[in-house]
Every structure is written in structure tokens, then in C-alpha cells.
Amino acid sequence: MGKPPVSGSKKPAKVPLHTVMDALRTIHNEGDSDHFMKAAEAAGAVVTVHPKTLEFVKKYVKDNNLHTHAATNRVVVCKQPYNCPNVHN
Numbered sequence: 246m247g248k249p250p251v252s253g254s255k256k257p258a259k260v261p262l263h264t265v266m267d268a269l270r271t272i273h274n275e276g277d278s279d280h281f282m283k284a285a286e287a288a289g290a291v292v293t294v295h296p297k298t299l300e301f302v303k304k305y306v307k308d309n310n311l312h313t314h315a316a317t318n319r320v321v322v323c324k325q326p327y328n329c330p331n332v333h334n
Contacts, residue, residue: 257293262298262301262302265292
């Protein structure tokens, strides 16, 4: 994969999806999911997803009958700059 991105870099970093999942699983396992989600929303944190990755996730959700779960219905693809509908209940 090469060198990890430098902290504070202005360039997007290409990070494997399984690596992102490892980080999120750690946050979840430490019981910090709610705090992380609120902090990420407050910070305006975003993730740019490659179309190939988005299609993989959509197919995985469909193939594993996860499309009826509330969390999978919260994934919204929006136009830049951040004119997304409010997806939080």
C-alpha cells in the first residue's frame, strides 16, 4: 500500500475499506460509538468513497439481507459541497 498518509496532509488518503472497518470496530468495542458519531458529525467529517467500493457495499448489504436494517438505510450519497439531507433521527 505504500507509506501511510502524513497527519495534517491536505491530500486525500487511499485507505483499504477493511482498515477503516478495523478502526471503527475498535471504537465500537471500546463503547465509544455514540460519542464518535456525534463528534464526527460536529466536525463535519466526511469520507469520499470510490464508486467500486460503494457498489461493493450496496451489493454486500443486499446479498446479506441487511437492507432492512436502519443503519444501512442511513447511507446517503450526496452532491458536493455537503448538501446532504439530514439522515439522523
